[in-house]
Amino acid sequence: MSAKEKAQKKRERSAAMMVWIAGRSSRNKTLVDKICRKMVNRATHVDPKDDFLRDPLIDNDEGFDPDELDRYQRGEDV
Amino acid sequence: MPAAAPFDPEAIQNAVYTERPLKPGVTTKRTICQSCDIACSVVTEIKKGRVVKVRSSDNPIFRDNICMKAIIAPKGFAHPNRILHPLKRVGERGSGEWEQVSWDDAFADIGERLKTIIKEHGPEAWSVSTSQWNTATDHGIGRRIMNHIGSPNWTSGVALCAGNTAAINRMTYGWFPFGDFNNTECIVLMGHNPRRHSWTPMYNWIRQAQARGAKLIVTDPRKSSSAERADIWLPLKVGSDAAMMFGWLKVIIDEELYDKDFVENWTTGFEELKSRVDEYPLERVAKLTGCDPEMIAKAARMYATSGPAVIPWTPITDMQRNSTSAIRLQSILRAITGNVDVPGGELLQGFNPDIVNESTIEMHEVLSDAQKAKQLGSDKHPAFTYRAQERFREPTKRVWGQEYANLVMGCYMTPPSSLFNAMAGKGPYPVKAFFFLGNNPVMSYANMPLIIEAMMNQDLIVAHEQFMTPSAQLADYILPADSWLERPWLMDTFGWTSMVRPSEKSMEPPGEARTTFEFWKHLAGALDRPELVPWETLESFYDYRLEPTGKTWDEFVASTDVHFAKAEYRKYRKTGFATPSGKVELKSSILGDLGFDPLPYFREDPPVDPNYPLKLFTGVREDGFFQTGGRHIPEMRKRHPEPLVFVSPGTAKLYDLKEDEWVEVENELGSISIKVAIKEAMPNGLIRIPHGWWKPEMKQGAGHLSGALKYADAQLCRDDEDYLDREQGIPHLKGVPCRINKTERTAK
Numbered sequence: 001m002s003a004k005e006k007a008q009k010k011r012e013r014s015a016a017m018m019v020w021i022a023g024r025s026s027r028n029k030t031l032v033d034k035i036c037r038k039m040v041n042r043a044t045h046v047d048p049k050d051d052f053l054r055d056p057l058i059d060n061d062e063g064f065d066p067d068e069l070d071r072y073q074r075g076e077d078v
Numbered sequence: 079m080p081a082a083a084p085f086d087p088e089a090i091q092n093a094v095y096t097e098r099p100l101k102p103g104v105t106t107k108r109t110i111c112q113s114c115d116i117a118c119s120v121v122t123e124i125k126k127g128r129v130v131k132v133r134s135s136d137n138p139i140f141r142d143n144i145c146m147k148a149i150i151a152p153k154g155f156a157h158p159n160r161i162l163h164p165l166k167r168v169g170e171r172g173s174g175e176w177e178q179v180s181w182d183d184a185f186a187d188i189g190e191r192l193k194t195i196i197k198e199h200g201p202e203a204w205s206v207s208t209s210q211w212n213t214a215t216d217h218g219i220g221r222r223i224m225n226h227i228g229s230p231n232w233t234s235g236v237a238l239c240a241g242n243t244a245a246i247n248r249m250t251y252g253w254f255p256f257g258d259f260n261n262t263e264c265i266v267l268m269g270h271n272p273r274r275h276s277w278t279p280m281y282n283w284i285r286q287a288q289a290r291g292a293k294l295i296v297t298d299p300r301k302s303s304s305a306e307r308a309d310i311w312l313p314l315k316v317g318s319d320a321a322m323m324f325g326w327l328k329v330i331i332d333e334e335l336y337d338k339d340f341v342e343n344w345t346t347g348f349e350e351l352k353s354r355v356d357e358y359p360l361e362r363v364a365k366l367t368g369c370d371p372e373m374i375a376k377a378a379r380m381y382a383t384s385g386p387a388v389i390p391w392t393p394i395t396d397m398q399r400n401s402t403s404a405i406r407l408q409s410i411l412r413a414i415t416g417n418v419d420v421p422g423g424e425l426l427q428g429f430n431p432d433i434v435n436e437s438t439i440e441m442h443e444v445l446s447d448a449q450k451a452k453q454l455g456s457d458k459h460p461a462f463t464y465r466a467q468e469r470f471r472e473p474t475k476r477v478w479g480q481e482y483a484n485l486v487m488g489c490y491m492t493p494p495s496s497l498f499n500a501m502a503g504k505g506p507y508p509v510k511a512f513f514f515l516g517n518n519p520v521m522s523y524a525n526m527p528l529i530i531e532a533m534m535n536q537d538l539i540v541a542h543e544q545f546m547t548p549s550a551q552l553a554d555y556i557l558p559a560d561s562w563l564e565r566p567w568l569m570d571t572f573g574w575t576s577m578v579r580p581s582e583k584s585m586e587p588p589g590e591a592r593t594t595f596e597f598w599k600h601l602a603g604a605l606d607r608p609e610l611v612p613w614e615t616l617e618s619f620y621d622y623r624l625e626p627t628g629k630t631w632d633e634f635v636a637s638t639d640v641h642f643a644k645a646e647y648r649k650y651r652k653t654g655f656a657t658p659s660g661k662v663e664l665k666s667s668i669l670g671d672l673g674f675d676p677l678p679y680f681r682e683d684p685p686v687d688p689n690y691p692l693k694l695f696t697g698v699r700e701d702g703f704f705q706t707g708g709r710h711i712p713e714m715r716k717r718h719p720e721p722l723v724f725v726s727p728g729t730a731k732l733y734d735l736k737e738d739e740w741v742e743v744e745n746e747l748g749s750i751s752i753k754v755a756i757k758e759a760m761p762n763g764l765i766r767i768p769h770g771w772w773k774p775e776m777k778q779g780a781g782h783l784s785g786a787l788k789y790a791d792a793q794l795c796r797d798d799e800d801y802l803d804r805e806q807g808i809p810h811l812k813g814v815p816c817r818i819n820k821t822e823r824t825a826k
Contacts, residue, residue, distance in 0.1 A: 008420065011386075012647045015261050015421030019645040022139050026639035041138040046285050051142070053274035053281070053303060061149050063123060063131025070128070073588070075158035 101125075108135070108639060110569050110581035111148040112562035114704040115211040115240075116277055117569055118143035119639070122584040128152065129563045129584045137639050142282050145275040146702060146714070154711040155561040155588075159774065160544055162589025165556040171534060172552050172780025181590060181600060184555050189604025191538045195511045201228030202452045204511040205497055209234040209241075210436065210487055212516030213542070213559070213594040214567045214581075215616055217623075218436035218484070220515070220598050223610050225445040230453035230464060231500075231509060233492045235522050235705070237462065238697075238808045239393050241488020243405050244574070245462035246806070248470055249666045250409035252477060252656025254485045255424035256391075256575045259283035262422040263385030264293040268319055268408070269394030269812070271302040275701035280390065293384050295377050297322055299695075300766070301759040310377045314367040316695050316764050317813035320400040320680045322374065323407035325363030327355045329378035330415065336382070337416030344650065345413060347665025347677070354677045366680065382415050386422025397697050398812050402461055402805040403678035406666065410678070413662045419648050426650070427576040428478050430643045434623040435480075436572060442482040442490060454505060455496025459807025460672055462491050469668050470656060477649075477656035485573040493807035494523040495797040501532030510535075515542040515594055516559065518706040520549040521770055521786055524795035524809035527748065534780070542597050545710060548772055548783035548790075557597055560587040566631070568620050576643035580635045595619065674805050683813065684800050690745055690815035692729070696767040696791040697811045706770035706790075721789050722755040723818070724766035730756045733818050743767060745816040748793035765818070767791045 001009075025036040048054065100106065104123045111118045111132065119140040123131040129152045134144035164184040169175030195203050206224060210216045212235075224232055234241060244254035259265070265284055272280035288294055288307070296308040297319065305311040314322050330336050331352055341348050360371040367374070381387050389412060395404035417423030429435040445464075456463035467489045471481040484490055500509045512519075512533065520529050533539060533552045541553040550556050564587035569579045599611040613619035620631035627634060627641070634641075654660030658667050670676035699705070702714035709715060723743060725735060735741065739754045743765070752767070760766065771789035778784050787793075794814060801810040 008648075011261070011421045015258070015647070016645040018260060019642050023640070023642045026137050026139065027637070028137075028639070037138065044138045044141045044286060046142075046282070046289050050285060050289065051274065052307065055146065055274055057146050057149060058144060058274070061131065061133065064152050066126040066128040066130050069130070069152060069156045072153065073156040073158055073160075 104130070107582040107584045108580075109562070109584055110567055110579055111151070112212070112214050112567070113147035113151050113154075114276070116279060117571075118145075118148065118278060119579060120144060120148055122563060124584055127585055139640070140279075143279045145278045147275065147704060147708065150711055150713050151561070151563060153713070154708065155544070155563055157545070157710050159546065159710060160588065160591075161546060161556055161558045162591060163558060164590065167554045171539075171554070174551065174779040176556075181557065181592070184557060185600040185604040188538070188540055188555060189601065189606075192511055193605065195537055196227065199508050199510055202231055202449065202507065203509050204229045204513075205231035205233065205492070205501065205509050206513045206515070207233050207517050207519045208513075208515040209236050209517065210572060211236065214562060215565055215593040215595040216515065216598070217568075217595070217619070218440035219595060219611055221440040221442075221484075223598060223602055223605070223607070225441050226607060226610055227605065228445065228449045230445060230450050230490070231492045231497055232490070233494045233497050234487060235517065236486055236488050237491050237494050237806075238397050238523075238811075240391060240396065241486045241491065242401065242462050242806055242808055243391055243396055244485035244488040245467060245491075246402055246405040247409050248467070248485070248489070248656070249461075249663065249668055250406055250657070251413060251418055251426065251662045252470065252473055253426040253428065253483070254574055255412070255418065255426050257388030258386070258422050258425050259287055259388065261386060262287055262292055262388045264295065264381055264387035266295045266381055266387065266389040267298070267304050267308075268389065268392045269298050270390070270392040271298065271304045273303060273701065276699050293380055295380060297377075299761050299764055310373065310380060312367070312369045312373060312377055313761065314369050315813075316693055317398050317400070317683070317810065318367040319395050319398065320404040320407055320678065321358065321363055321366035322369070323404065323411060324355055324358035324678075324680065325360055325367070325371075325374045326378035326381065326411060327351075327407070327414075328358055328360060328363070329375045330382045330411075331355055333379070335379065336414040340416045341414050344655070345662040345664050346659050347663060348414075350677060351410065351664040354679070358680075366682070381411070386420055387415065387417055388422070388424060393697060394812060397809065399681050399683075399801060399803055399810040400679075401803040401808055402669075403680065406678045410664055413664070418662065419650060421647060425575075425647075427643065428649075429480075429483070429573055430570060430576040430578050430641070432627045432641065432643070433568070433570060433578055434625070435570060437482045437484045438480065440482070440484055442484070452507070453492055454500050454509070455493035455807050459493045459496065459802070459805060461669070461805035462488055463493070464490050466668055466672055469658065469671070473656040473658055473660070476660075477653040483573055487572055495525060495528070495802065495807060495809070498523065498525070498528050498532040502528060502535050511538040512536050513540045514549060515597065518547045518549045518770075520552070520783065521706045521772065521790045521792045524792060524797040524801075524811070525747065526786075526790055526792035526795070528797070529792070542594060544591070545774065546778060546784075547706065548786035551778050551783060552780065558589060558591040560591045560593050564588075564591065565593050566616060566620065566635075568623060568631075578641040580631070580638060582635055669805065687815055690817050692763055692765055692816050692818060693813045694743065694745075694765045694767050694794060694816045695812045695814070696795065697769050698766055700768050703770065706772065709772060710774040720753045721750075721768050721771040723752045724755050724757045724760050725818075726760040726762045726764070727756055727758065728762040729760070729765065730754065732762075734820070735818065740821050742819040742821060743794065743816055744819055745794050745796070745814060747796050749819075750791065750793055751788050751821075765816070767794065
């Protein structure tokens with residue numbers, strides 16, 4: 001096996017492991033799942049200050065009041 | 079790989095992952111947003127039976143996948159003008175006169191009228207325009223009914239957005255790959271600009287990749303927000319993407335930066351490709367693209383040598399005169415640089431074997447060869463029609479285990495312009511019944527005047543819609559559609575990836591709004607073919623689809639956020655590629671057999687007409703809207719109150735245009751009214767037209783169409799042969815000649 005092939009196989013094992021970790025992390029039931037979730041949490045974290053299109057609409061979203069939505073649907077606030 | 083996490087088994091075992099505490103009386107559901115076609119995993123918060131908030135998922139692999147369209151969805155779907163009951167036209171078509179009817183009465187009449195049309199003109203006289211992206215719960219059932227009834231004439235917006243890319247990708251390596259952003263070292267965005275509020279997951283993946291050192295190359299006439307953050311930005315001429323890729327190939331081949339082992343063992347046609355590429359020396363490419371040859375070479379080297387690299391799908395090359403060649407050139411670049419089906423490259427994942435996929439549900443095998451041969455447009459523009467794609471049956475069976483793979487729904491489509499011509503009475507046979515679901519066809523394809531003419535020439539038009547869109551205004555029946563807050567969904571990415579996700583129903587639909595699944599079930603019954611949709615409920619249909627997992631829908635939802643197929647790479651070493659040769663076809667045998675150039679090529683623009691000295695591009699999304707939807711939502715309209723044409727300061731000066739001034743943009747097909755916005759990011763001579771503008775508050779009905787006749791970009795989108803891709807018959811939307819008229823000049 002060439003060095004190139006060895007390196008490629010190593011990358012493939014690593015990538016397959018990442019998919020496995022993502023699957024366990026998504027299940028999030030057992031101890032191993034939760035360890036995986038911690039790992040994925042760290043790996044996917046990007047500092048919010050690096051969100052260069054950050055929008056207060058998202059950061060400050062408080063949702064809606066259900067009664068307000070009811071009134072809106074009835075056309076009372078339009 | 080991520081760094082080691084702090085390890086405290088007890089703390090981890092006992093951790094409660096309610097990262098955002100709930101307010102009293104609030105419950106949550108794990109849902110997939112369908113406010114656009116990206117399908118972000120989100121969480122809905124429900125109070126008093128209503129969704130009151132949409133937020134991003136607690137699952138870190140879907141971190142921050144949330145945008146303004148999702149956040150505003152609870153209000154958007156609560157709009158007082160939402161259609162809540164079936165409506166039947168009672169006046170002339172487009173008169174705006176309707177009466178409320180029941181679902182049963184509506185379908186009793188629809189069924190009888192459709193049967194009459196089929197009896198008189200044949201099943202091919204019935205056409206459908208839709209997409210599972212928009213309606214979610216179709217799952218190929220509509221196509222299944224059409225295949226049994228005998229109509230091949232299904233079209234969709236995916237004919238010029240991702241679906242056609244899937245079909246053309248098959249020509250090279252037999253499947254449609256998905257970029258592995260998590261492991262890549264280099265990302266190439268061809269005119270695409272993922273942002274916080276559009277293509278949000280891609281925006282997040284790119285940020286994550288750049289944070290760990292991946293390179294970003296952007297080719298875009300505009301200095302987009304992605305271009306601003308790129309390692310290399312190539313400001314190419316609009317529509318010259320294929321020429322740019324020839325330049326990259328020239329560098330990569332001449333400097334031997336390609337994967338020689340892969341090319342030697344797994345490709346056909348390399349020498350012919352090399353000869354074609356030699357026709358594009360960098361000096362010529364520089365002239366065609368307007369870019370510096372040194373920068374072109376630098377970008378090509380960066381792509382070829384950074385490590386595993388991705389050229390993600392881009393809608394830009396879906397909508398060009400050279401679309402087929404541009405998509406093929408992307409495929410070829412991926413292949414010869416050794417990036418196909420490797421980590422960090424472009425993954426050929428295949429269907430997830432654990433669910434019944436939609437291509438199986440569609441049952442294309444029951445549509446006879448004679449009916450397939452009648453598919454409109456397949457004579458002149460066959461690339462994504464049955465005529466071309468049937469040739470993948472054997473290879474697809476060999477590699478992926480089944481003959482039909484309708485990837486991203488794009489592999490057995492009728493080219494839209496061919497369909498609308500036939501509907502208007504200008505085709506080889508009449509098309510007299512037209513159904514559209516989650517689709518606004520008047521404004522969603524090129525040549526809007528033709529589409530309106532086509533719809534006015536129909537005997538039966540049926541819409542499944544949430545709001546009274548310009549297209550719905552021309553229908554005979556409008557059946558009220560549910561929203562993604564109000565239905566479950568089993569999302570399998572339509573064969574693009576092997577990832578499967580469930581989406582929970584968050585609330586009951588209002589009024590008599592129902593799913594697409596129920597629409598088709600009603601129709602099957604009305605056509606005396608109830609056995610075609612044998613499942614009583616959507617949930618029991620999902621039980622059927624999930625049988626291979628051994629779980630019911632409820633069990634799957636309870637246990638699963640996301641279901642991955644086992645990760646495997648370079649699978650072609652066992653099976654070959656799903657092409658006729660079993661190899662990557664740099665020279666396409668199928669395109670050659672169909673009488674087209676088997677190698678990519680570049681068609682230059684027609685000569686400039688001095689009457690139309692500017693060029694426009696359209697097809698662009700505005701953050702608050704998805705395609706033609708969302709303009710009824712006050713908060714979104716506050717962000718985008720009017721359609722804006724983006725022009726450069728230089729263009730504004732040349733044509734004496736002022737910020738916020740209303741102007742007319744005109745070309746040989748039509749004209750629209752639009753406001754001027756002067757943008758530093760735009761190049762001189764190129765203007766940007768937003769896609770899909772109408773105003774729900776404006777007058778409805780034929781002759782008005784709620785402002786669509788005044789604002790819709792589809793009136794500027796030509797579909798004459800100079801402006802169609804030859805192989806696919808899809809329109810050129812990236813560089814259409816036009817001019818700007820000052821409004822007072824027009825008035826005179």
